Amino acid sequence: MAYDLDQFVADCRASLARDPGPAGREEVRKNLERLLANQHFVQTYCGPDVPRGLKVLYEDTELGFQILAHINDKARKSPPHDHGASWAIYGQASHYTDMIEWERLDDGSDPDNAKLKPAKSYRLLPGHAGMYQDGKIHSIDYPDNARFVRVTGTNLDNINRVRFDLASGKVHQMTPQQAT
Numbered sequence: 001m002a003y004d005l006d007q008f009v010a011d012c013r014a015s016l017a018r019d020p021g022p023a024g025r026e027e028v029r030k031n032l033e034r035l036l037a038n039q040h041f042v043q044t045y046c047g048p049d050v051p052r053g054l055k056v057l058y059e060d061t062e063l064g065f066q067i068l069a070h071i072n073d074k075a076r077k078s079p080p081h082d083h084g085a086s087w088a089i090y091g092q093a094s095h096y097t098d099m100i101e102w103e104r105l106d107d108g109s110d111p112d113n114a115k116l117k118p119a120k121s122y123r124l125l126p127g128h129a130g131m132y133q134d135g136k137i138h139s140i141d142y143p144d145n146a147r148f149v150r151v152t153g154t155n156l157d158n159i160n161r162v163r164f165d166l167a168s169g170k171v172h173q174m175t176p177q178q179a180t
């Protein structure tokens with residue numbers, strides 16, 4: 001039988017209960033790639049007929065992690081941002097996402113200003129999932145109709161996150177549902 005959402009949820013629970021740190025998260029990342037190899041899952045939750053929007057596929061009330069489907073219709077380029085005190089895993093379902101991981105050149109002591117430099121850039125293709133640990137800064141750039149599944153350690157709407165304006169160097173608090 002193909003690896004489905006229920007199996008993925010059960011495996012996420014088992015991995016993160018056993019080890020909420022990088023090793024448990026890496027199991028989640030690998031299993032998300034297994035899930036994205038299931039074309040029935042991809043068509044059902046991320047296919048062309050799925051209405052656009054941000055869908056919570058699962059939220060774990062005990063461990064706090066969330067599985068979200070980002071059903072985009074329009075291309076978007078995000079500013080560099082973090083996921084606050086949470087980790088995030090991005091798994092590509094259709095099209096692609098160009099990822100840039102950023103490094104801070106300043107010491108992080110000024111809450112309003114930052115200096116960033118790109119550290120790593122690559123394209124996430126369908127079936128592939130990238131891991132972004134707590135505090136990691138990244139930006140995403142995707143074309144029309146790109147769809148992805150994101151797993152976060154917690155509901156990001158409940159924690160403080162920041163985005164960075166590259167031109168001015170200013171750091172801004174992010175509002176809920178900024179969907180990146």
Ligand SMILES: [Fe+2]
Nearest residue numbers: 081088138180
């Ligand atoms: Fe993000």
